Amino acid sequence: MTLTTTTPTSPRPAGTPAPVLSVRDLRVSFPSEAGPVEAVRGVGFDLLPGRTLGIVGESGSGKSATAMGIMGLLPPSADLSGQVLLGGRDLIGLGDKALSGIRGNAIGMVFQDPLSALTPIFTVGRLLSDALRIHQDLTKPAAWEQAVELLDLVGIPDPRGRARSFPHEFSGGMRQRVVIALAIANRPSVLVADEPTTALDVTVQAQILDVLRLAQKETGAGLVLITHDLGVVAGHADDIAVMYAGRIVERAGAGELFARPVMPYTARLLAAVPTVDSGVRRPLLPIGGEPPALVGLPAGCPFASRCAVVIDACRTGEPGLREITGHGDVACLRADEIAGGALDPAGTAGPAEAVPEEDARAAGDVVLRVEDLVKTFPVTKGAVLKRRVGTLRAVNRVSFELRAGETLGLVGESGSGKTTTLLEILRLRQPEGGRIEIAGTDVGALGSGARVRELRRDVQIVMQDPLGALDPRLPVFQLLAEPLRAIGRDRASIRARIHELLGLVGLDDAVSDRFPAALSGGQRQRIGIARALATEPKLLVLDEPLSALDVSVQAGVINLLARLKRELGLAYLVVAHDLAVVRYISDRIAVMYLGHIVETGDTETIFSDPKHPYTRALLSAIPVPDPQRERTRERVVLEGEQPSAARLPAGCVFVDRCPLHRVADEAVRERCRTERPFPAPVAGQPGHQYACHAV
Numbered sequence: 001m002t003l004t005t006t007t008p009t010s011p012r013p014a015g016t017p018a019p020v021l022s023v024r025d026l027r028v029s030f031p032s033e034a035g036p037v038e039a040v041r042g043v044g045f046d047l048l049p050g051r052t053l054g055i056v057g058e059s060g061s062g063k064s065a066t067a068m069g070i071m072g073l074l075p076p077s078a079d080l081s082g083q084v085l086l087g088g089r090d091l092i093g094l095g096d097k098a099l100s101g102i103r104g105n106a107i108g109m110v111f112q113d114p115l116s117a118l119t120p121i122f123t124v125g126r127l128l129s130d131a132l133r134i135h136q137d138l139t140k141p142a143a144w145e146q147a148v149e150l151l152d153l154v155g156i157p158d159p160r161g162r163a164r165s166f167p168h169e170f171s172g173g174m175r176q177r178v179v180i181a182l183a184i185a186n187r188p189s190v191l192v193a194d195e196p197t198t199a200l201d202v203t204v205q206a207q208i209l210d211v212l213r214l215a216q217k218e219t220g221a222g223l224v225l226i227t228h229d230l231g232v233v234a235g236h237a238d239d240i241a242v243m244y245a246g247r248i249v250e251r252a253g254a255g256e257l258f259a260r261p262v263m264p265y266t267a268r269l270l271a272a273v274p275t276v277d278s279g280v281r282r283p284l285l286p287i288g289g290e291p292p293a294l295v296g297l298p299a300g301c302p303f304a305s306r307c308a309v310v311i312d313a314c315r316t317g318e319p320g321l322r323e324i325t326g327h328g329d330v331a332c333l334r335a336d337e338i339a340g341g342a343l344d345p346a347g348t349a350g351p352a353e354a355v356p357e358e359d360a361r362a363a364g365d366v367v368l369r370v371e372d373l374v375k376t377f378p379v380t381k382g383a384v385l386k387r388r389v390g391t392l393r394a395v396n397r398v399s400f401e402l403r404a405g406e407t408l409g410l411v412g413e414s415g416s417g418k419t420t421t422l423l424e425i426l427r428l429r430q431p432e433g434g435r436i437e438i439a440g441t442d443v444g445a446l447g448s449g450a451r452v453r454e455l456r457r458d459v460q461i462v463m464q465d466p467l468g469a470l471d472p473r474l475p476v477f478q479l480l481a482e483p484l485r486a487i488g489r490d491r492a493s494i495r496a497r498i499h500e501l502l503g504l505v506g507l508d509d510a511v512s513d514r515f516p517a518a519l520s521g522g523q524r525q526r527i528g529i530a531r532a533l534a535t536e537p538k539l540l541v542l543d544e545p546l547s548a549l550d551v552s553v554q555a556g557v558i559n560l561l562a563r564l565k566r567e568l569g570l571a572y573l574v575v576a577h578d579l580a581v582v583r584y585i586s587d588r589i590a591v592m593y594l595g596h597i598v599e600t601g602d603t604e605t606i607f608s609d610p611k612h613p614y615t616r617a618l619l620s621a622i623p624v625p626d627p628q629r630e631r632t633r634e635r636v637v638l639e640g641e642q643p644s645a646a647r648l649p650a651g652c653v654f655v656d657r658c659p660l661h662r663v664a665d666e667a668v669r670e671r672c673r674t675e676r677p678f679p680a681p682v683a684g685q686p687g688h689q690y691a692c693h694a695v
Helices: 063-071 096-102 124-135 140-153 172-184 202-219 230-236 254-259 264-271 335-339 418-427 449-456 476-486 491-504 509-513 521-533 551-568 579-585 603-608 613-620 627-632 659-663 666-674
Strands: 021-030 037-047 052-056 079-086 107-110 190-194 222-226 239-244 247-253 322-324 328-330 366-381 387-403 407-411 433-438 459-462 539-543 571-575 588-593 596-602 680-682 685-690
Touching (some): 037 063, 037 079, 037 222, 052 063, 052 230, 063 190, 190 202, 202 230, 202 613, 239 254, 247 254, 387 418, 407 579, 418 433, 459 521, 476 491, 491 521, 588 603, 588 613, 596 603, 596 613
Parallel strands (some): 052 239, 190 222, 407 588, 459 539
Antiparallel strands (some): 322 328, 680 685
């Protein structure tokens, strides 16, 4: 395997190329009032040319601090030690001027947020040509031509024209392509990608990962890929290092690690991932407890308090990495027993809320009915005297219904109209077009504010960012009491209801005196759910409720939502970009594109037999945490970007990107260009409809 050494003196096998990057005993600490925060504790690995090392772990495990330490991008207050050998040269201790000659030249970085990584006042062509001229002796015209070639290499359409555009004029995926072009501009020997696909749609994520693979192939660079998505590393990493509490606790080839995780922490991470590609929903196993604070760590293994197979010896000394024959390196005292099959490393540690494979409860009455919903926005021009120059059709004749005890997932790329649909429902006012009915009440017929407030109790929302959704100045008790006071509850009933709500979401009464900043991400999201449940609603609207959570915390919240739906008969309307999560929690799915629902049906029907080409592309882009299947399954790659909803095609809204349209006969192609398809039922599949001329 690639990562064979932890010390500089370990010999390499004959014929193995020299590492392009060697990290030895890397340590990073930050000062705090409680003492030094040991963010990285003795990390070491070798990276060979052309190979990809995936680094995974929960938030706070030290992944990004490791990347920043390698790049020399830590703040001045950080204490950095160890060795980072790039081509035999140690980067630790070099000044900023020396590092500036290395960064962007011998080592390139792809940052998580492309917009903040690009200078907004310069065109992308200027950014790229400046990066080239800093490290190479090039004239301005020559650097500009190379910049255009780089944009073409990473898949920017019309690269010569778009080189004169500013970063804000690009979509998120296109900006990330520009960042990759910057990283590879001077053909570095090492690329570091820190969460390069976070917050991107699955289709855009697949494109970006393909671009990264192409960039690596063009430069021959070794790639350090830092991500929380185990499906991404399964498909793209040669070797994987799992980090916990600032150090590597398991290191192995991708095939070996996914087939047989030996470290209990790795096994629990994999057990927490929602994988229902077979159509079978297994209970998720969230990791109990919280990661340790990295200030004054106690003796012993940092994972001991959360481990299912812990023994007394684990609490007295921290195990070091040791080689397990046929696997890799593992920091666990019981690694030999686990590798031999005598122990189950996942176990059952921590509170796991079991989810039955099938919920036999029949759907109840209709809670939400949406008919021909329309929402448009004016497109204006002019800085002072604005004039309307067009109309953006965000939602165009969308219809669906949702019953008690059901979950409907709205899926699609950013800009497809999902969140706008949610907001139109939550406004509880007459929509611009169409009809919205909640709990049997037509919201367009609501008159007085009292009737609106009464209906507001029936529909609540759980926001994407739990920290931003909760008032940081109020403790948990006051956060939960606020909606109860708004509906006229007295003090005694408020106290009793808060106790009941905390129990419902699996929290102890002790958290009622704590402020949101003192809670973990999973606890904050549970408080957000409890607040939404306070008024005993019939409908919960969940807007990306899991995207800000680690996979282990996400598993606990998924199990909680499933239990609450069963116990309370709630109806969920869910928007999420993680389609594996959508499949796990949804009964039915509606696929949206440019404000239109292009396919709808039962979840398993949609996933097993998708009809619309856009649905097929979405599903094929979902990463699967299985290296063998992820690297061999068929992929449908969409070309180009989603067009603007201000300039909808006359016919099918998907015509410009449709792979079927390109191979259809001329009669079908003409129909696709000129005639809008209407949803058609699928024979033998009740409730399954799609809108496509070419299928």
